[in-house]
Amino acid sequence: MTGSDDRTERLNPGRFPIDDKRVYDAYIAGRKSAAVAAAVRAGLFDLLASGASSFDKVQAEMGWSLRGTRSMLDALIALGFIEVLADGFTASADAAAYLTRGAEGSLWGLVDMEVDSFLSPAALLEALAEDKATVYGGEDPWAAHEADPAKARAFTAAMHSVSERPAAGVAERVDLASARRLLDVGGGSGALSIALARANPELECVIWDIPAVCPIAEEYVQAAGCEDRVTSRPGDMFAESYPAGFDTVLLSQILHDWNFETGAALVAKAFAALPPGGRILIHEKLVEDDDSGPLANQLVHLDMLVWTEGQQYRVSELTELLDRSGFTGVERLRTAGYWSVVLGVKP
Ligand SMILES: C[S@@+](CC[C@H](N)C(=O)[O-])C[C@H]1O[C@@H](n2cnc3c(N)ncnc32)[C@H](O)[C@@H]1O
Incomplete structure (x- = not known):
């Protein structure tokens, strides 16, 4: 399941009745760009588009810490760009098409540039x-x-x-x-x-x-x-x-x-x-x-x-x-x- 905000729909405290979700969502949105651009630069989607990879393989190939690998996978699963399979992780269809290097029509170059020109x-x-x-x-x-x-x-x-x-x-x-x-x-x-x-x-x-x-x-x-x-x-x-x-x-x-x-x-x-x-x-x-x-x-x-x-x-x-x-x-x-x-x- 990808991240959903609906669970907080009716949880506004009486003292602060105006919903803060739109503000919170705008504040947090930059993390989406950061996570996707970092994954693109690291080649995570290239790895996951080539076949399912275990957690250990992702960590080894990316050279990330255990905590970092967990955080990135969790974030990208929540965003829908990584799917969980019985034998590991794979790139979603849109990530494989548009976030991998060299695929025709890919947005790889655009997103990769975010790392240097965010x-x-x-x-x-x-x-x-x-x-x-x-x-x-x-x-x-x-x-x-x-x-x-x-x-x-x-x-x-x-x-x-x-x-x-x-x-x-x-x-x-x-x-x-x-x-x-x-x-x-x-x-x-x-x-x-x-x-x-x-x-x-x-x-x-x-x-x-x-x-x-x-x-x-x-x-x-x-x-x-x-x-x-x-x-x-x-x-x-x-x-x-x-x-x-x-x-x-x-x-x-x-x-x-x-x-x-x-x-x-x-x-x-x-x-x-x-x-x-x-x-x-x-x-x-x-x-x-x-x-x-x-x-x-x-x-x-x-x-x-x-x-x-x-x-x-x-x-x-x-x-x-x-x-x-x-x-x-x-x-x-x-x-x-x-x-x-x-x-x-x-x-
Ligand atoms: C935003 S890019 C658009 C590229 C392309 N038309 C496209 O849609 O993919 C703007 C382009 O205008 C070119 N450009 C900028 N100043 C120019 C100039 N004085 N004469 C000719 N081309 C110029 C840039 O080098 C760049 O390739």
């Missing part, structure tokens, strides 16, 4: 006063990636793991049968380009990213066997006009890195570069206009505060941005999980 209350307090990224001690994150290949590689790996599964959703939901050349602005690992090229045999994609990221993207493209139709091109989406010759421009998780004015400028540049009939695709985790959620997307505002100069978008904000630039036929498509694409056509 959104702690102290980091958040520091970021609240600043209108810029603070994650690398105030250094511009993209300049930091350009200067330090290890940082660029770790970030791109994390983005790849964020994007691989939703990319498959975009490929399934967005009809690109008539598209021939797609510019993947700030394309990162190329997760989107790879998925779209696989789904559309006549489509060529160009990942346009900073110079440090392009060779890393090429490794992902080669591993996917897509190098004949997915290439990379180093550039700067701010300093340069968007390259010409593309009928489709994709901005996946780009606008949320920047404030609204900068986002508007990036969309206007796409409009200028596209031919009539060309399309823009914005891929983001959107917040509903009535602020009804999803909570996961609303909380990403805080990550954006620490990592970027941006914020998550509401559906209407993106729609307005595209309308304002001159795009028509603007529509929102839900693609996978928390993800959506907003499309527009240049008349």
Whole structure:
């Protein structure tokens, strides 16, 4: 059985009748992230996804103390990510799919990065006063990636793991049968380009990213066997006009890195570069206009505060941005999980 709070439902003392569970749950929630990230970094799910392991084997392979092994197993069983079998412990289906290294679509890279870049209350307090990224001690994150290949590689790996599964959703939901050349602005690992090229045999994609990221993207493209139709091109989406010759421009998780004015400028540049009939695709985790959620997307505002100069978008904000630039036929498509694409056509 996984942890349930229902047993405390009616146990509010008369002196303190207001329930404290929501507060307590919010306070304790960071432990979930910490436990999952520590297990990912240690390789616990890789071990348990490969077959059932006894307690002693888990302890020996992880190199943890007896008390530590007990605590972690208890916590992760309570969270539902580890299942107890007659002959030991095994990873749940979702942990095996999304918390193991190397599995296609796994969130391993994203969760592993938490070990080094956890959104702690102290980091958040520091970021609240600043209108810029603070994650690398105030250094511009993209300049930091350009200067330090290890940082660029770790970030791109994390983005790849964020994007691989939703990319498959975009490929399934967005009809690109008539598209021939797609510019993947700030394309990162190329997760989107790879998925779209696989789904559309006549489509060529160009990942346009900073110079440090392009060779890393090429490794992902080669591993996917897509190098004949997915290439990379180093550039700067701010300093340069968007390259010409593309009928489709994709901005996946780009606008949320920047404030609204900068986002508007990036969309206007796409409009200028596209031919009539060309399309823009914005891929983001959107917040509903009535602020009804999803909570996961609303909380990403805080990550954006620490990592970027941006914020998550509401559906209407993106729609307005595209309308304002001159795009028509603007529509929102839900693609996978928390993800959506907003499309527009240049008349
Ligand atoms: C949040 S990541 C998104 C990656 C990818 N589009 C995805 O959805 O997985 C933002 C990307 O923008 C790139 N980027 C940042 N500044 C850039 C610039 N001036 N020109 C081109 N790309 C840039 C980063 O290197 C990074 O790969």
